[in-house]
Structures are given as structure tokens and as C-alpha cells.
Amino acid sequence: MNNIKLDFPILDKKIRDKAITYLDSAASTQKPKQVINSISEFLENSYENVHRGMNSLSIDATDLYEKSRDVAKNFINSNSTNEIIFTRGATDSINIIANSLAEHLKEGDKIVVTELEHHSNYLPWMNLCKKLGLELKIIPISKDGILSEDDIINNCDDSTKVLSLTHMSNVTGQILDIKKIKKSINKDTYVAVDGCQSIAHLKN
Numbered sequence: 219m220n221n222i223k224l225d226f227p228i229l230d231k232k233i234r235d236k237a238i239t240y241l242d243s244a245a246s247t248q249k250p251k252q253v254i255n256s257i258s259e260f261l262e263n264s265y266e267n268v269h270r271g272m273n274s275l276s277i278d279a280t281d282l283y284e285k286s287r288d289v290a291k292n293f294i295n296s297n298s299t300n301e302i303i304f305t306r307g308a309t310d311s312i313n314i315i316a317n318s319l320a321e322h323l324k325e326g327d328k329i330v331v332t333e334l335e336h337h338s339n340y341l342p343w344m345n346l347c348k349k350l351g352l353e354l355k356i357i358p359i360s361k362d363g364i365l366s367e368d369d370i371i372n373n374c375d376d377s378t379k380v381l382s383l384t385h386m387s388n389v390t391g392q393i394l395d396i397k398k399i400k401k402s403i404n405k406d407t408y409v410a411v412d413g414c415q416s417i418a419h420l421k422n
Contacts, residue, residue: 225250244388244415294417308414309338312382315410316342319380322408325351329380330373332357334365334387339412343382353377363390367399374403381409386416393420 223229228248229238240248260282266275268283287302296302305311323329329343329352347354355373359365365387374381381403386393393416400409 225252227251227254294413308336308412312339312410312412313342315382316346319408320346320350323350323352323379326353326377327379328353328355328375328377329382330355330357330370330378331381332365332370332383333359334384334390334392335382336384336388336412336414339382339384343380359390363392365392365394367395370394370399371402374407376404378404378407381407382412383410384412384415386413386419388415 226248264278266279268280287299290302291299357369
């Protein structure tokens with residue numbers, strides 16, 4: 219663990235003469251020196267418009283950009299780099315998904331989310347339901363803080379057009395069996411998965 223800490227320059231910093239113990243990585247992860255150096259290297263030597271120029275800098279920047287897409291593809295075991303879309307973050311991604319699905323939804327359709335969701339996985343769907351006259355169903359957790367996969371499945375009926383849920387909760391640590399849920403509900407239901415916490419810890 220101490221060797222890993224050496225990769226993070228900010229952990230050398232002291233606050234009131236005390237070493238930093240950083241516990242907020244679920245929200246904002248500190249950057250190791252490899253990432254900091256890579257960004258610095260790019261800004262110093264390759265920065266230019268991506269996909270918009272024929273000069274050497276632009277070509278280099280585009281090449282690095284597309285290589286990073288390939289790295290992401292391999293990391294999440296995606297089928298193609300065409301499935302990798304860069305956004306500003308998970309909140310931006312969920313808003314894009316919600317806005318994109320608006321034209322496919324009509325009054326009376328249902329959107330299902332869970333009580334385990336991050337705030338950013340409520341507001342876009344709440345706004346969409348209010349705008350289009352949709353039903354928003356929030357699956358509650360038990361008194362022990364557990365979310366039942368069967369409750370999710372049983373609340374997804376033929377009127378459910380969207381199911382948006384976290385894979386791993388940053389609050390309780392619960393991991394949902396997404397494959398089981400997806401296999402048990404209507405195949406035409408759009409399933410949006412927040413994988414922010416699970417992507418760094420699970421292989422699939």
C-alpha cells in the first residue's frame with residue numbers, strides 16, 4: 219500500500235502537520251503521477267484540435283485520442299471502439315441518455331430507478347417524467363439497506379420503458395446482479411447502468 223501511495227503526489231501534502239488520509243475517491247479520485255505526467259506531456263507537446271486539422275500536431279492529438287478510446291474498450295471489455303463515447307462525466311452521460319430517449323417515450327410509460335441511486339440518476343428522469351407525463355417508480359431499499367433484485371424485476375412490467383440503476387452502490391457497497399435483472403425483464407426495456415464504482419473493482 220505504501221508503494222501505491224508514492225504514486226500520488228498530493229499524499230505528500232500535510233494539513234495541520236498531519237498526513238492526508240483521503241477517503242473521497244468514490245466522488246473525486248486523486249490523480250497518480252503517471253496521469254499527471256501524461257496530461258502534462260500532451261499539453262506541452264501534442265495539444266491541438268482533435269479530428270479537425272491536417273497539421274502534424276492535430277494528427278498526433280487525434281492519434282492519441284483514438285488510442286485512449288481503444289484502451290477504454292479493452293478495459294471494459296467492449297465489443298468495439300464505436301461503443302466508447304467520451305462525455306464530461308457520469309452526470310453528463312445520464313442527462314444525454316435521458317434527453318436522447320425522450321422521443322421514444324410517451325405519456326403513460328414508466329421509468330424505474332432505485333433508492334440506492336446517486337442524485338444525478340434521479341433528476342434527469344424526474345424532469346423527463348414531469349415533462350412527458352411519465353410514471354417514475356423508485357424501488358425502495360429494506361430497513362437493512364439492501365436492495366432486492368427481485369423487487370426491481372417485479373416492478374418492471376410492459377409499461378416500463380427505462381430501467382436506470384447503479385451496479386455498485388457507493389453508499390452501501392451492494393453489488394447488483396445486472397445480468398440477472400436484464401435477463402428477467404422485457405427485452406425491449408432500455409437499461410442504463412451507472413458503473414462508476416464497479417468499473418474499478420469488477421472484471422465484468
